[in-house]
Amino acid sequence: MTVAPPRRRKSARRQRLEGAITYPIDWLEERSGLIGGLRYFLFRKVPGDTNWFHTLGSATLTAFLVQALTGVILAMYYQPDPNTAYQSINHITNDLTLGWLVRGMHKWGASVFIILLFFHMARVFLFGAYKYPRELNWIVGVMLLVFGMLEGFTGYLLPWDQTAYWATVVGINLNGTAPILGPFLADFLRGGAEIGPDTLSRFYSLHMLLIPGAIFALIGLHLYLVVRLGVSSPPWSGQAAGSDYVEVTPTTNGRSGLTQPSARSGWRRNGGES
């Protein structure tokens, strides 16, 4: 192993250049702390034996962001009116430059999002990563799954072709067969006793605004919990889950669960080894 050569002093020109480049970043950091916050969020310690399966969550997030972006752009051309919706979809697909691509991304990306969501869920389940203290994050994840499915249900109507229309008729009536409140739920979804113009604009609003808003909020909570609780090791790991928590001095927030592992978790045993 060779000793690294002593670092040469940077030339004044280089220093000035670097200063000019970092100036806006420093300016922002000094006034907001955002750069530090971003570093804190992105550059985190993870267990050494994480593997590719741990990337499924970010892949799902990426798929959702693609849906959000392409959806916003599609909304610039789509018309949620029973008499023009189908024509506007045709227009997007056949007439507008790259419309076929963005619509295709949104259409196929929807399936990619749901599939990745299930893969991510399977990873968490099979790795036991839903266990204490991450149960709440599992619950938030299940809510994200439900909202993702609602996106699928509401988005399916928007092309306003025969498949979309009758699939939604069946889907709404299926909800209508739920005991007691089912008929009311069906009327709420339809915006009335029968499918009409309000149904399409209602589904459009839910698909565009309400459900994505809820998903964004839940993703925020999901990521907050990931940052707070850290990434779990795979089940075959020799490394202690949360061992870095064991070694730090107790914090003042009074949460003994993270700083002093309880007897019921395996941390004490593993933590003692590391």
Add this chain to the structure above:
Amino acid sequence: MTEPQHEERPHPPGPSLYPIAFAAGVACILVGLIVNPTLIAPIGAAIAVVFGFLWARDATMEYRRVPEPIEPERREVPVKAEAPAIPAHRGRAAMPEPEPGERFPRSKFLEASTLGLGAVIGGLVTVPAIGFMVVPAYVKQGYPSVDLGPLENFTEGKWFVTSFFQHPDAGEVSRRTAYIRNNGSLDGKPSFTIISNRCAHLGCPVQPNGPVQDDQKKVVKGEHGQRVTMIPAIPAGGFGCPCHGGQYDPEGNRTAGPPVRGLDRYDYEIKNGRLWLLKPYSVTTVVGQGKDARIHKYKLTGPGEHVDGWEQILYPLQPPH
């Protein structure tokens, strides 16, 4: 020697009532514009103008006043070395030190009133908005009567696939289809069988199991520009649903597949020799055929919902239709 009180020192201005009167004037204008634009709105405008002027005059008094000459300080300035200021940490505290975490009635009151006011404002905004989202789905729902044209169009004993607009203003999206057969006359009155094409499973459109004579399609003009399309059909095998395979006999009784009851039917009436379609209703089974049919009739219920048997306890309430 105590220091003399500065009686002549200018006091901070007392709270003014002019802004409130101004606001009342503006409110009066807004109410007046709705209630009586010729009388109440001008009165409100006058109030707003007068009190707005008074308010502006009051608020700018400070700046418009001629500055008074400040008399020089005549007291002797104490020599600093003889009377040093008492440091902040010496002497008696003006107020006992609060216990850690101790809270005072005023801070509690301010906190509660801030939260309470916020909740009230939030509720005032949210409740009507949520109401607007939810309530229109349940009120003013209905099935307006539809004029299906003269009785002569419905040849006795023949089925017609009849499509019409339930809400002509809403356009194509409100197109509904019924299978209609003229049963001849019963007790001197015309009798019709009018079966809805909404499958009793999950609401797909049932199709006639038999030839549909599209080449004999006829378009009838009803009232208010209503367009009714009539296509003769021979549903000898009854009706079948393309979605999940529900099967019905020509009277709409379920014969096979997942539906939980028979096909819905429409009430009808004859006015001035024309057939008018009234509200639909749900049906479990029909005994007999044509004009002699005995229909087990129920209130209109969504597809897939049981109206009889023990399962009916699952659907005790229906939204108003």
